[in-house]
Structures are given as structure tokens and as C-alpha cells.
Amino acid sequence: MLLTWIAEVAHEPLVLEPADRQAERETNTWFLSAAEGDRASLSVSQLVAAFERTATAIRGRVRGLGFSGAATFYVWHDGQAGQLRCSTGSVSPDALPFGCDYTPCTELGPVIEGFLGFLADSEPGTIARADLEEVEDDPAGTDPEPEYAPLKVWVSSVGTSP
Numbered sequence: 086m087l088l089t090w091i092a093e094v095a096h097e098p099l100v101l102e103p104a105d106r107q108a109e110r111e112t113n114t115w116f117l118s119a120a121e122g123d124r125a126s127l128s129v130s131q132l133v134a135a136f137e138r139t140a141t142a143i144r145g146r147v148r149g150l151g152f153s154g155a156a157t158f159y160v161w162h163d164g165q166a167g168q169l170r171c172s173t174g175s176v177s178p179d180a181l182p183f184g185c186d187y188t189p190c191t192e193l194g195p196v197i198e199g200f201l202g203f204l205a206d207s208e209p210g211t212i213a214r215a216d217l218e219e220v221e222d223d224p225a226g227t228d229p230e231p232e233y234a235p236l237k238v239w240v241s242s243v244g245t246s247p
Contacts, residue, residue, distance in 0.1 A: 156244030
């Protein structure tokens with residue numbers, strides 16, 4: 086089913102309205118997950134190919150709409166929700182509407198691998214007691230904030246300009 090849902094994204098309503106980014110996000114953003122029966126049969130190459138076909142179809146639709154400007158189709162793994170998410174926006178890859186640090190990338194495989202790894206985890210979001218580390222109290226408050234790796238986001242230009 087996941088491969089079918091990815092293909093359907095290319096035919097869903099598409100809004101490219103630079104003056105209304107919220108309408109773009111609400112209309113163009115999709116939350117995708119795999120049904121229990123799909124999980125064992127999905128491969129990185131299948132999912133990459135499905136998203137690449139979707140990007141190509143959206144690129145054709147954008148041109149068909151006569152939209153002139155930057156537009157990006159992008160895919161990321163939301164690890165907290167356990168979903169792949171994708172969207173299209175009238176922005177360049179370096180201006181995507183994320184509230185966190187992200188790294189635009191041209192290789193989709195690592196994003197998909199993160200998602201499939203999440204699906205393979207029998208207890209996602211849990212850490213085995215043996216893997217926990219002892220933490221000492223820091224009454225002076227000098228411990229630095231934890232650093233988080235930027236979110237990897239696969240980007241594909243679908244507009245008429247970069």
C-alpha cells in the first residue's frame with residue numbers, strides 16, 4: 086500500500102502560492118506509513134524509485150500549471166511519528182518551512198533507510214535499560230545542551246527556476 090500511496094501523491098491537489106505558504110503546507114503535505122503486511126516487503130530501492138517517479142510527475146504538473154519560479158518536492162522521515170512525510174512548496178531547497186535545522190540532500194536512500202530502520206525496531210522509541218548511561222546532577226547548570234543532528238531532507242527541484 087505504501088508504494089500506492091506515494092504514487093497517489095502525484096495526483097492529489099497541488100497548491101503553489103508563494104503569498105500563502107500555509108495553504109501550500111496544508112494542501113501539499115502528506116503523512117505516509119507502512120501497513121503491518123507491507124513492512125517486510127519494502128526495500129530502499131522500491132521506495133526511492135516511487136518517490137522519484139512522484140517528483141517527476143509533480144514536475145510535469147507544475148509546468149502544466151504555468152508556474153514560473155522555484156518549487157521543491159521534498160521527503161523526510163519523522164522519527165517521532167514513525168512516518169515518511171513529503172510536500173511540495175514554492176521555495177528553494179534552502180528555504181523549506183522547517184522549524185529545526187535540516188540538511189537538504191540529493192540522495193534519498195539515507196532518509197528511507199532511517200524510516201525502514203524505524204519499522205524494523207520491535208519497540209520504537211524505547212531504550213533498553215542496559216543501554217542507559219549514568220547521569221550525574223549538575224547543580225551549577227554548566228552541562229551543555231544536547232546537540233541534535235540536522236534533519237535529512239531529500240529535495241527535488243520541480244519548478245522552472247532553481
